[in-house]
Amino acid sequence: MAANSSDQPISDQPVLEELDRAECLKLVAGGSVGRVAFDDGEGPTVIPVNYAVDGDTVIFRTSVTGRLNRSLMTAVVGGEVRAAFEVDRFDEADHAGWSVLVRGGAHPLSDEEKARVTPVDPWPGGDRDAWFRLTAMDVSGRRLHRP
């Protein structure tokens, strides 16, 4: 992707580029681990989850008895909880990478909805029967690269 030309000072200047919504959603669709942020009543918290993209929404699964579901269910007001979902990829060697942030409301899925959405494969296995859908109200992203 990015050309290596570290012997020229000017090319060492990193470029921070805003990504448009379409590119952001494409990058999110290519990943499998993201991070859900929400307020669990004791301030902001962040939990990694496996996910799948379903149209303009993000589906993620967690354990019914786990802390994510307990916290999210506690935080749900009027059927949904405000949440942010972040996916990124960084290259430590090149000091480059990208990140996408999806903000919106998350709501728990009914069994009927679960059967209709893109399935999610949770790495930890076991009971992951609490499914959520985050609707992308706001999508933003940035890429850091060397020209």
Add this chain to the structure above:
Amino acid sequence: MAANSSDQPISDQPVLEELDRAECLKLVAGGSVGRVAFDDGEGPTVIPVNYAVDGDTVIFRTSVTGRLNRSLMTAVVGGEVRAAFEVDRFDEADHAGWSVLVRGGAHPLSDEEKARVTPVDPWPGGDRDAWFRLTAMDVSGRRLHRP
């Protein structure tokens, strides 16, 4: 930590292990990109940052005119803003990895404090003169691996 259910081949069962505070802080100290989550007035948001560990605190830098600093400064009440800081590493091929979450209060650093703390090298370069310190009130982490 987690019990294996006996009806599946034991080597296929992923193990989700809670990490103690010392191990969490050690993992965080070995990284260079983390994610700060806070409420910017429109709900939770997540922003990747370069950081350094300074004792039991996390130091991160951002642009004075950037959205992170503007949001954090707006959110600061009584000198600090509630924030969460997340670092993780996942292996897509092995479906394994770890994550650490540091929760606490973040406050902007004075010029005098900046001179005393562990320096942070921000990949994007440029003006990154807004420094914050997150004090680790609560530290938790988990590792997902195959036994």
